[in-house]
Amino acid sequence: MDLPRTLGRYGGVRDQPVPRPLIILVGIAAAVVALFGLREVASIAGPVVLALVLVIAVSPVRSRLDAMRAPIWIQVAVPFLIVVLVLVGMVGILTISITELTSLLPAYAPEFQQLLADAQQWATTHGISNDLLNRGLEAIDPGRVLGLAQGLLGSLIGVLSALFLIIVLLLAMCLDAPVTAKILTTGEGNRPQLVTALAMFAHKTRRYLIVSTVFGLINATLNVLALTLLDVPLPLLWGVLALIANYIPNVGFVISLVPPALLALLDGGVQTMVLVIAAYTVINVVTQSFILPKFLGDAVGLSTTMTFISLIVWTFVLGPLGAILAIPLSLLARAVLIDSDPRAGWVRALVSGSRPRG
Known part of the structure; x- marks a missing residue:
């Protein structure tokens, strides 16, 4: 057995490039697996990404404080407080407004019914089938609209819990921001x-x-x-x-x-x-x-x-x-x-x- 020729033959096979269609298919499969994996942990991945984006948004504030040689705790506290105040303010406005919307919608039930009756009358005069119109109107129920608003109000509890997670992540990322910036700077050579x-x-x-x-x-x-x-x-x-x-x-x-x-x-x-x-x-x-x-x-x-x-x-x-x-x-x-x-x-x-x- 000619060992060098055998090794050369196997080496030639080993050195052949991987077909590009195979690379594309493997890449697509990996992307699908990654996306479905993220979907399964969306309740965690979403707040993590949001916290990261918010930290990036206020990073110029930390850089300015660093240029002014402010203490580390100030470089952490000021950007953190800016983001927290904005988040809490928006959640507060949404909470109050959705509460008002939930109490306001039942008052429009008569107007809603009158609007549906006028639409039905207009459609009938223009030759649209009553059966077809009634099936469409069955899907439009003021009770469902009210239920949707009440569901939004109830989901605010989940928003508040996610807000707590986001604030904790913000604090952790703001604490790590100075070190992360230095690590990225040192990595420019590699x-x-x-x-x-x-x-x-x-x-x-x-x-x-x-x-x-x-x-x-x-x-x-x-x-x-x-x-x-x-x-x-x-x-x-x-x-x-x-x-x-x-x-x-x-x-x-x-x-x-x-x-x-x-x-x-x-x-x-x-x-x-x-x-x-x-x-x-x-x-x-x-x-x-x-x-x-x-x-x-x-x-x-x-x-x-x-x-x-x-x-x-x-x-x-x-x-x-x-x-x-x-x-x-x-x-x-x-x-x-x-x-x-x-x-x-x-x-x-x-x-x-x-x-x-x-």
Whole structure:
């Protein structure tokens, strides 16, 4: 037996490259397993990611305090308190507003029934089958709407428990932030591409959050003013909803519009609903379509298609919190899987929707 020839033959087989379709299939399978695994622990993964994003958002405050040579406990306490006050304030506003909404909805039951009767009469005069209309109206029950509002009120207990977990995670991450920053700095020599990708992820996430928050506050303020002028109940609740929905790409505007428009229909009729829709549309078009792109630019680095896909995927994995964190989560996945690999230039261009360099 010729041992060198045998070894060479086996060595040649061993040195053959792995087929690219096999690599793609294994990568897709690994992604599916990871996503379904995250879905099983969504109650933990969601708060962890939210805490991480919030720590990244306030990291410039810690950096400024560090440049001023402030004590470590101040560098930890100030960013932590900023985030906690914002979270507690928003949860407090939502709790009070949803409580008021729960007590307010039963008063609109007669208007709701009258609205359904008018719609049925209009449909009958235009030749629409009563059986078809009745089956559609059976799904619209004011009792179900009230039950939904009561369910929202009951779910606030879960929100408060998640808030406690988020605050604990925030404290832990704020304590570790100075050490983590030093570790990343020392890692530039060993894995410069990964360190650069993570730094770019933090920068893009922070810019996205700052710009989205500023324009979300502008949108929310203008919406509250418009709803107040139109005498729509609970304008503060719908303003907070508009602020939160501003972080949801593509469909956030519709989510923030539907509840106040329906309440305007019950409270003031079709004319009030049309005015609410018109006001929301004008405000959204001016701020989101004309002004926001000039400030945000290509900071996100995701194409329109990838943004929509990320919204679907992360909502499936983490629920409503995944919809809010879709952009930061996609930026994190891009940093770890794509930007850290210098050979993935074409994938980076495909994800961002721009031409590859070179």
